[in-house]
Amino acid sequence: QLQLQESGPGLLKPSETLTLTCTVSGGSISRSRHFCGWVRQPPGKGLEWIGSITYSGTTYYNPSLESRLIISVDTSKNQYSVRLSSVTAADTAMYYCARHSDCSDDCVPAFDVWGQGTLVSVSS
């Protein structure tokens, strides 16, 4: 079955660039209208969608983060990455990657497979 696993540095300093990788195993997220999405959750708070990307590399970003955000895919490694520049303490959160789709037939149009998450702290 499809599994997603996030990885990346746990601690960053303000103004640094956060880079996280999501490794997909047990399959791929290559179907039409299927995406690898990134969602974050500050400690004790709710969920925030960061952005998503298709297997072919089409990206969709949260406007609130777009100026600092790049999401990419390496199909040869079945990996997805997110880069968030100029981090501050407000970017401290658990970061999840998750599969989602936006189709209507023979699919589950929601975040149906999640990674376990990786905690990122920003502190000087």
Added chain:
Amino acid sequence: ETVLTQSPATLSLSPGERATLSCRTSQNVDIHLAWYQQRPGQAPRLLIYEASKRATGIPARFSGSGSGTDFTLTISSLEPEDFAVYYCQQRKQWPPLTFGGGTKVEIK
């Protein structure tokens, strides 16, 4: 951006009781709404998609209803493992995909 408002913020109930959670959207999302459960220390888990369809492996005590701007998640009889935080999420108007602020179901 479509804003999702969940109520109540906290629901205090006993095992065996019925839980009714609400999600209201600021714009019409038709039926394009999902519900997730998040237990402490775990990633969210999909419960319901397209307002009323149960995801694979989800017990029948979980049901979803609604369309347009008003949605409900019902847990017919709370089991101990159901005490958690629940989020709704819309996919009609995106980007951005948006989540509600969550409802915590706690043991009374």
